[in-house]
Amino acid sequence: MPARFSRPDIGTDEGGLWAMMDREETRLRRSPFNLRDPQLQAHVQEMACRLAGEHCPDIRVHLVRTPYFNASMAPNGMMQVWSGLMLRADNEAQLAAVLGHEIGHYLARHSVERLRDAKSRTAFGQFLGMFGVVGLIGQMGVIASMFAYSREHERAADRIGAILMQQAGYDLTEAPKVWANLLLEANARPGGRERNPLFATHPAQEDRQAALAELAAKFQGGVANDAEWQARIQPHLRDWLNEEVKRGQHEESLAFLNRASGRAMGKPDYLCARGEVYRLRGGETDLQAALDDFRAAAALGNEPPETHRGLGMIYRQQKRGAEAKASFDRYLELAPQAPDVLMIRSYLEELRA
Amino acid sequence: MRTLTLLLLVTLLAACATVSTQKMESGDRSLGERMVVNLDAAWNKVALPNTGPAQTWTMEGLPVDQLLIYSGVKDGEVIHGTVFGSKLKSFAFRSAMQPDEIVAMFEGMLTRDGSAFKLVKLEPSSFGGAKGLRFEYSVIRKVDNVRLSGVGYASVNGGELFAMVYSAPQLGFFPRHQANVQQIAQSARISLKPGGGMGEGTRKPAAAQPEPACRTQAECRALGINQK
Numbered sequence: 001m002p003a004r005f006s007r008p009d010i011g012t013d014e015g016g017l018w019a020m021m022d023r024e025e026t027r028l029r030r031s032p033f034n035l036r037d038p039q040l041q042a043h044v045q046e047m048a049c050r051l052a053g054e055h056c057p058d059i060r061v062h063l064v065r066t067p068y069f070n071a072s073m074a075p076n077g078m079m080q081v082w083s084g085l086m087l088r089a090d091n092e093a094q095l096a097a098v099l100g101h102e103i104g105h106y107l108a109r110h111s112v113e114r115l116r117d118a119k120s121r122t123a124f125g126q127f128l129g130m131f132g133v134v135g136l137i138g139q140m141g142v143i144a145s146m147f148a149y150s151r152e153h154e155r156a157a158d159r160i161g162a163i164l165m166q167q168a169g170y171d172l173t174e175a176p177k178v179w180a181n182l183l184l185e186a187n188a189r190p191g192g193r194e195r196n197p198l199f200a201t202h203p204a205q206e207d208r209q210a211a212l213a214e215l216a217a218k219f220q221g222g223v224a225n226d227a228e229w230q231a232r233i234q235p236h237l238r239d240w241l242n243e244e245v246k247r248g249q250h251e252e253s254l255a256f257l258n259r260a261s262g263r264a265m266g267k268p269d270y271l272c273a274r275g276e277v278y279r280l281r282g283g284e285t286d287l288q289a290a291l292d293d294f295r296a297a298a299a300l301g302n303e304p305p306e307t308h309r310g311l312g313m314i315y316r317q318q319k320r321g322a323e324a325k326a327s328f329d330r331y332l333e334l335a336p337q338a339p340d341v342l343m344i345r346s347y348l349e350e351l352r353a
Numbered sequence: 354m355r356t357l358t359l360l361l362l363v364t365l366l367a368a369c370a371t372v373s374t375q376k377m378e379s380g381d382r383s384l385g386e387r388m389v390v391n392l393d394a395a396w397n398k399v400a401l402p403n404t405g406p407a408q409t410w411t412m413e414g415l416p417v418d419q420l421l422i423y424s425g426v427k428d429g430e431v432i433h434g435t436v437f438g439s440k441l442k443s444f445a446f447r448s449a450m451q452p453d454e455i456v457a458m459f460e461g462m463l464t465r466d467g468s469a470f471k472l473v474k475l476e477p478s479s480f481g482g483a484k485g486l487r488f489e490y491s492v493i494r495k496v497d498n499v500r501l502s503g504v505g506y507a508s509v510n511g512g513e514l515f516a517m518v519y520s521a522p523q524l525g526f527f528p529r530h531q532a533n534v535q536q537i538a539q540s541a542r543i544s545l546k547p548g549g550g551m552g553e554g555t556r557k558p559a560a561a562q563p564e565p566a567c568r569t570q571a572e573c574r575a576l577g578i579n580q581k
Contacts, residue, residue, distance in 0.1 A: 027498075030498075031498050032469070032493045032498055032500070033469065033493065033495070033498070065469065066467055066495075068467075243469075246457065246460055246461065246464065246470070247442065247461070247464075248442045248444060248457075248461040249442050280454060280457060282447070282449070282454075313451060313453065317451070317552070339472045339473055339474050339475055340453060340472070340474075340475040342474070342475070342476035342477065343452055343453070343475045343476055343477055343486065346476075346477040
């Protein structure tokens with residue numbers, strides 16, 4: 001592992017990049033997208049520290065409320081972890097795989113090489129997007145990731161990340177699963193992986209999985225911490241799932257939710273979210289699938305109130321008045337302050353008429 | 354030939370970047386074939402390239418405040434501009450949409466850039482003389498973290514969507530123009546066609562035979578349904 005990096009001279013291109021990232025970090029600290037959960041932040045920071053070893057004091061983790069799978073690390077030590085990634089990680093080891101990968105880029109100083117590649121102004125804007133600097137370029141990091149590290153850099157970061165994971169005591173067999181899960185989502189999307197910018201520049205996912213699986217076979221052992229991680233994200237689960245549903249990427253969401261609904265914790269929340277995705281997609285068999293999920297969520301108990309709203313909406317469409325009324329009544333009982341209370345009451349009046 | 358190609362390219366790019374503004378004076382204004390509104394105050398209509406089926410109006414100038422007006426969006430039509438090859442999800446109107454689905458569609462459109470949307474209120478309301486909805490929302494704009502407030506009105510008639518969606522910064526601008534927007538919404542008149550109202554469009558059948566709402570006593574209790 002290299003020694004800790006010292007701040008480059010401001011007169012150099014790297015020094016200028018650090019200064020820009022410092023300003024972005026100040027902006028991020030004040031941003032309403034900054035997820036203000038000190039406990040979760042401290043935990044992910046501690047994970048990054050376990051992975052980064054002596055570089056720990058230089059790495060600052062920021063949790064960002066954005067429902068896409070992404071993490072990034074700027075050369076000044078600013079690490080962003082998006083809520084879409086935290087939602088998708090089945091356990092701490094999977095999150096550690098992504099954090100370790102980003103720390104790998106940082107330790108190998110890949111960003112400096114890429115900076116020098118980004119000759120044109122346009123490319124520079126996209127280059128900044130690699131670190132989630134969306135304000136400066138006015139576009140999502142997910143688009144900006146079209147300008148990404150080279151395949152060689154990605155492979156190197158995978159290798160470094162795997163070593164860091166192993167040294168930190170995480171189960172390395174979880175690393176290839178991250179990419180397998182992401183591939184499932186990408187392939188589910190209309191147009192498949194070709195439409196996902198993440199796969200435009202990253203190594204073939206099958207190769208990546210195979211390389212990581214090979215490393216995992218060499219370094220066995222370590223912890224995954226499924227239950228611990230799921231408990232940590234529980235306070236945010238409903239918000240994050242709501243944001244996931246509202247992305248409108250129904251096929252990707254279903255690929256994720258089909259997997260996540262098997263998790264031990266929060267099952268009614270995942271089922272309700274999947275039901276809502278089916279309901280909003282509204283295909284030939286979707287309403288029945290939505291009904292099944294909503295009903296299963298309600299049967300488990302501790303379901304989100306929206307479970308009953310979803311049921312009520314479907315029953316109303318199917319002209320099943322008694323069931324619709326019962327579901328809407330239950331929804332209003334569980335969520336009397338919901339923003340759509342007046343709309344639901346109008347449905348109830350219509351059903352009584 | 355090379356010069357000609359370059360010239361054509363430059364002309365094409367210039368055309369793409371053209372933005373024109375037209376003052377919409379107070380009085381009755383026709384919007385599309387089937388909707389008329391009455392304006393108490395003048396607005397600026399901005400003709401932007403590739404903005405989809407909406408007219409874009411503003412009081413303060415873009416991107417400060419923005420009023421999107423939809424007049425007769427057809428089933429399957431995307432409600433925003435699309436860029437060829439874009440990786441972003443498109444949001445299209447479906448005539449069978451329920452009110453909450455129409456709001457979800459606008460939410461999707463307003464958050465395509467990663468902005469955060471929060472529904473504040475959704476209520477039944479008439480719009481243009483047809484049964485419809487009114488919704489209030491807040492948005493945190495991703496690009497600059499500005500907090501916006503918004504209000505939307507929509508109805509469906511003859512299977513077509515009519516709607517107005519207004520967003521402006523919470524501080525100052527939204528309160529300043531909210532009454533104006535409400536006045537326009539209340540003045541809207543649609544040439545109504547019979548049928549094809551909100552949620553009345555054809556949706557593919559969900560199931561051949563409706564199943565019982567619950568199968569066991571425990572399930573019925575959980576669903577709040579009294580078994581007879």
